[in-house]
Amino acid sequence: MTDALVRVEVDGDGVALLTLCRADARNALSRALVTELDAAIADVSARVDVRAVIVVGEGTVAFCAGADLKERATMSDDDVRAFLTQLGGTLVAIEASPKPFVAAVNGAALGGGLELALACDIRVASNTATLGLPEVRLGIIPGAGGTQRLPRVVGEAAALRLVLTGARLDAESARSVGLISEVAPPDELVGRARAIGREIALGAPLAIAAAKRAVRGAAQRPLADGLAAEREEYETLIPTRDRVEALAAFAERRPPRFEGR
Numbered sequence: 001m002t003d004a005l006v007r008v009e010v011d012g013d014g015v016a017l018l019t020l021c022r023a024d025a026r027n028a029l030s031r032a033l034v035t036e037l038d039a040a041i042a043d044v045s046a047r048v049d050v051r052a053v054i055v056v057g058e059g060t061v062a063f064c065a066g067a068d069l070k071e072r073a074t075m076s077d078d079d080v081r082a083f084l085t086q087l088g089g090t091l092v093a094i095e096a097s098p099k100p101f102v103a104a105v106n107g108a109a110l111g112g113g114l115e116l117a118l119a120c121d122i123r124v125a126s127n128t129a130t131l132g133l134p135e136v137r138l139g140i141i142p143g144a145g146g147t148q149r150l151p152r153v154v155g156e157a158a159a160l161r162l163v164l165t166g167a168r169l170d171a172e173s174a175r176s177v178g179l180i181s182e183v184a185p186p187d188e189l190v191g192r193a194r195a196i197g198r199e200i201a202l203g204a205p206l207a208i209a210a211a212k213r214a215v216r217g218a219a220q221r222p223l224a225d226g227l228a229a230e231r232e233e234y235e236t237l238i239p240t241r242d243r244v245e246a247l248a249a250f251a252e253r254r255p256p257r258f259e260g261r
């Protein structure tokens with residue numbers, strides 16, 4: 001049996017740790033790794049015991065060095081097209097998942113690696129991380145959503161600077177443009193991400209999923225449509241047992257016991 005390229009571990013708080021396990025190749029996205037990533041995303045998205053998902057890279061050097069450039073050199077033009085379609089779908093699956101994803105950027109997040117982090121809902125980074133989209137220096141452009149998600153996160157001006165120069169930002173610069181929400185020492189990074197996951201797990205699961213859909217949809221819609229979409233999401237929560245439970249818990253001055261119903 002070959003070693004897993006993506007490891008999934010779920011702790012007792014319902015926080016899943018999804019680790020890219022190719023440290024020797026700086027966790028580069030080979031086709032085999034992306035296939036395992038697809039399966040891992042489907043797995044954690046379907047599990048009722050999972051409340052939040054952390055994505056991290058194995059080792060201390062890289063979160064993910066992007067597309068596997070050695071594999072790429074062996075691929076036909078059609079293979080490249082198929083890979084772009086596959087990875088694009090993987091990142092859409094993260095966005096479409098009912099579970100919140102937290103990228104714990106523990107080192108270099110370059111090209112597809114940064115695109116993976118951009119598809120996550122929250123990003124924290126170690127103070128050793130470097131982030132960038134170097135594709136133009138490789139004769140290509142970001143092809144798994146980078147040109148579309150980056151401006152939605154940091155605005156057009158900062159996105160153009162990063163995409164057109166291919167330059168790498170350090171963690172503090174990434175935080176200052178809003179690409180990263182928090183910077184931590186390397187040995188505290190996963191702990192911080194877990195703490196965010198545990199905070200998320202305090203919420204009612206159906207409400208968390210509805211909130212993610214509502215906020216995620218905001219950038220796609222005119223305001224009036226977004227307000228209508230928010231109302232639709234709220235409607236689905238009104239008849240839920242967890243909403244009633246939260247009111248009872250408040251009245252009884254105790255923590256709520258949510259069931260995801």
Ligand code: COA
Pocket residue numbers: 024025026028061062065066067068069070071108110111112134135138
């Ligand atoms: N694809 C395939 N292999 C990769 C890789 C990638 N994207 N990035 C790194 N590797 C491999 C290296 O070829 C090397 O393999 P080797 O041991 O067989 O020689 C190994 O990982 C270690 O890489 P190295 O560059 O020596 O590590 P480092 O710690 O000094 O630097 C990075 C790490 C990530 C900063 C550096 O490897 C890098 O810049 N990689 C390219 C990233 C990139 O341009 N990605 C954009 C893709 S669109």
